[in-house]
Amino acid sequence: MKDILSTGMQRRKLLKAGGSLALFAAARSLLPGGAYAAAAGPETTKATLGFIALTDSAPLIVAKEKGLFAKYGMPDVEVVKQASWGTTRDNLVLGSQGNGIDGAHILTPMPYLISTGKVTQNNQPLPMVILARLNLDAQGISVAASYKDLRVGTDAGVLKEAFAKKKAEGAPAKAAMTFPGGTHDLWIRYWLAAGGIDPDKDLETIVVPPPQMVANMKVGTMDCFCVGEPWNAQLVNQGIGYTALNTAELWANHPEKSFALRADWVEKNPLATKALLMAVLEAQQWADDMANKDELATIVGKRAWFNVPTTDIAGRLKGDYDYGLGRVDTASPHLMKFWRDNASYPFQSHEAWFLTENIRWGKFAPDTDVKALVSKVNREDIWRDAAKALGVAASDIPASTSRGPETFFDGKVFDPDSPQTYLASLDIKRFV
Known part of the structure; x- marks a missing residue:
């Protein structure tokens, strides 16, 4: 694939690489697998995306700074700083038509909390879709x-x-x-x-x-x-x-932030959705390349983005962690991953854990159908389509929507096929 990142791509080959329900159904029926085979351009050249000043927002910033949104036919994308996650939620509810935003760099559970009306005004659901994970760890x-x-x-x-x-x-x-x-x-x-x-x-x-x-x-x-x-x-x-x-x-x-859009925007703009996603995926590949870390720190540290000294950013981006109190880890395996280890693919099993933990702490009812809710919000099928169009190797596209059982530092195991077993193993929780 010929693009502005062609030299880096050779290196990256080494990397492992109710009413609301009706709207979800409509969006899914419009976007079955392979829906992006058409050669037509995006339905719009514009989208407004929010970000918080956190390093894991880097793929959106890089896609803007490096001209990747424009490369895929979306030259008028705006990436707009949000003051808080509450502001992100409120602006998603407004949408760009109301001077808000169409999508965002976002905490992975938030599209679920927003889609179900758990955190919106008057508990009004706003269907959202998760298109990609932005990073793992850190x-x-x-x-x-x-x-x-x-x-x-x-x-x-x-x-x-x-x-x-x-x-x-x-x-x-x-x-x-x-x-x-x-x-x-x-x-x-x-x-x-x-x-x-x-x-x-x-x-x-x-x-x-x-x-x-x-x-x-x-x-x-x-x-x-x-x-x-x-x-x-x-x-x-x-x-x-x-x-x-x-x-x-x-x-x-572990999974961290996600790239998510309003479901109605995806429904209206399926080709533009693919274009945005391809730009973000290519930006993730660039950001994951160790040769680009210093430049990445310089980019996101700019006044327009984080307004933070690069010395506060670059070290941990490269896996060099000064924890304080004399502890220094170099070349840590726990550095932020944007692409390797399937970092970009939105495993549905991971979102099942986030929902299960929110059941644990009382945000969702104990009888929540976790699998059904994940299937409505998580659009890993769109990710697969965009990845194939981008030329991602088949070996770098997960075969399953589940990464299987996950083991935590305290020995607890989360099996996405048995969330109730996991909940029963936890001593401190908000329900019996």
Whole structure:
């Protein structure tokens, strides 16, 4: 395939590479496998996509900066910064016709929470579709410098006594995450609960937008937080706290952000949907190439995107982790993956885990039909079609929608074919 990335492609060959239900059905019937075989151009040249200043938004930024949206017939795509995940949700509800956005770099559970009306005004469902995963791994859980003597790591249990003391004194500890039911919420809850700390009873969880995490930790708003990069690295660089763990230490090669669009936009613009997705996939390949990491850090660090020094971005992008307190890991296998290890493919089994964890914490009812809901929101079939059109090798396209059973750092196993068995194995949860 001849394109602006042709030289890098040779290297990348080495990489493993109700009413709402009716709308979902309509979108699916319009877009069966192979629907993109037509040679016609996109129905529109424009889409408005949101992003949060997090390193895993890089594929959208690269697709814009490198002209990849234009390459696939979408020269008028706008990639627009969002202040918070709540803002992303609200702008998705508005849509571009209401001066909002058509799609976004997004926390993977959010399209499910939005599609079912769990987090929208008046609980009004807005059908969404997930088209790709944007990355695997490399979020962080960070702890305030006041806990440096505990040298907190994967075992959150070392905080239990300190948190109990704060609660007894009438000033409960606070754990910050970025959106209720989102990935960061689920990572920090899993970590705390595995250490015997109930995130709803033993401390308070609070919502803080990613770019505001470091400033809030500096003034003592929270005791620990979970967020993506570059904010964990910036915390360490400013001496305000330290990284307890990379979330890949909880679950190696775990799914993280997704690329999602409003279902009605996909229904109206199937060819433009394919064009957007092809641009994002090609950007993921470029971003995953180690030879491009310094340039990637420079691009996303620009004022227009993150407005963050490249020194806060480049190291962890390349797998060089300064956790603080003297711990430095180089060439870490837990670096952010954009393409290798099937990072881009949206495994339905992974979304089943996110839904199951949100059942655990009361966001969804225990009798939720996880498989049925995933089949409505997850459009891995569109991903396959776009990947084939892009020339992705058949060996780099997963044969199954499931990656199979997943094992976590504490020995728990999630089998996507038996989510209830997984839930029964968990000691701390919001239902019996």
